[in-house]
Amino acid sequence: xxxxxxxxxxxxxxxxxxxxxxxxxxxxxxxxxxxxxxxxxxxxxxxxxxxxxxxxxxxxxxxxxxxxxxxxxxxxxxxxxxxxxxxxxxxxxxxxxxxxxxxxxxxxxxxxxxxxxxxxxxxxxxxxxxxxxxxxxxxxxxxxxxxxxxxxxxxxxxxxxxxxxxxxxxxxxxxxxxxxxxxxx
Numbered sequence: 001x002x003x004x005x006x007x008x009x010x011x012x013x014x015x016x017x018x019x020x021x022x023x024x025x026x027x028x029x030x031x032x033x034x035x036x037x038x039x040x041x042x043x044x045x046x047x048x049x050x051x052x053x054x055x056x057x058x059x060x061x062x063x064x065x066x067x068x069x070x071x072x073x074x075x076x077x078x079x080x081x082x083x084x085x086x087x088x089x090x091x092x093x094x095x096x097x098x099x100x101x102x103x104x105x106x107x108x109x110x111x112x113x114x115x116x117x118x119x120x121x122x123x124x125x126x127x128x129x130x131x132x133x134x135x136x137x138x139x140x141x142x143x144x145x146x147x148x149x150x151x152x153x154x155x156x157x158x159x160x161x162x163x164x165x166x167x168x169x170x171x172x173x174x175x176x177x178x179x180x181x182x183x184x185x
Contacts, residue, residue: 035055035056035089038055038056039055039063039077039079039089039090040077041055042054042055042062042063043063043065043066043077046062046063046064046128047066047126047127047128049128050128050129052064052080055089060081060083060085060086061079061080061081061083061085061086061089061092062079062080063077063078063079063080064078064079064080064093064127065077065078065093065125065126065127066078066125066126066127067091067103067123067124067125067126068123068124068125068126069113069117069121069122069123069124070122070124071121071122072113072116072117074113076090076091076110076113077090077091078090078091078092078093078103078125079091079092079093080092080093080095081093081094081095082094082095082102082104087104087105087106087110090105090110091103091104091105091110091111092104092105094161100155100156100157100158100159101125101157101158101159102159102160102161103158103159103160103161104160104161104162105160105161105162106162106163107162107163107164107166107172107176108166111160111161111162112166114160114162114166114176114178115166117136117139117160117178118136118139119136119137119138119139120135120136121135121136122134122135122183123135123136123158123180125158132156132158132182133182133183133184134157134158134180134181134182134183135180135181135183136178136179136180137179137180137181138177138178138179139176139177139178139179140176140177140179141164141174141175141176141177142174142175142176142177143174143175144173144174144175146175146177155182156182157179157180157181157182158180158182159177159178159179159180160176160177160178160180161175161176161177161178162175162176163175163176164176
């Protein structure tokens with residue numbers, strides 16, 4: 001095989017690999033877009049009748065609420081559970097926290113907006129029983145084993161959690177907690 005033939009073979013091989021990678025990326029984006037539409041539809045049904053509606057037949061989660069951040073013009077579905085599978089599709093509500101609500105998400109996708117939150121910002125959690133408003137009281141960085149956020153409480157509070165630092169390049173050694181207190185209106 002001549003050097004020129006080798007280069008041609010290599011170029012064709014690299015173009016083939018690039019096409020496969022591009023196709024895989026396009027497929028993943030398409031699946032994510034379809035999943036978002038299905039989750040939003042399931043959320044609308046849940047908000048209307050209060051029953052759980054999985055977004056697709058084999059989903060092991062369902063939408064439970066919508067989180068709004070008016071200052072950021074942001075509205076995102078909140079899914080049941082905070083498992084890896086759930087967090088791949090959106091924010092997840094951690095179970096077993098009493099009347100307190102803990103919502104988690106990945107720092108580089110669904111919870112990336114946490115970096116833009118400020119103390120005093122208003123958040124609204126819309127569920128089948130209506131809307132509840134909260135104000136951010138505190139934003140702090142804690143060790144990953146800080147379990148007080150998951151402790152059952154009798155307070156109606158909202159806590160948002162994601163990994164820190166926000167940069168996806170750095171290893172996430174800590175967590176960001178956004179502590180919110182209930183307000184009227």
